[in-house]
Amino acid sequence: MSEPDAVDARLVELESKLAFAEDLLETLNMTVFRQQREIERLQKQLLHLGEQMRNVATPGQPTSLRDEIPPHY
Secondary structure, three states: OOHHHHHHHHHHHHHHHHHHHHHHHHHHHHHHHHHHHHHHHHHHHHHHHHHHHHHHOOOOOOOOHHHOOOOOO
């Protein structure tokens, strides 16, 4: 193989690796984006559940089953 052919082959190989790297980067970016969206959704859900728990808890009422006095007492 002549030197220009070797350079061309090397250039094609590098371009191919670059294309794969760009595709991988785009895939990873989309994965991170979807995960961040899911984290934000879960955080909102957690805040909503916390609000529900605060609204359910009334003064003098136990807030968990551990706080309840068993019926035999």
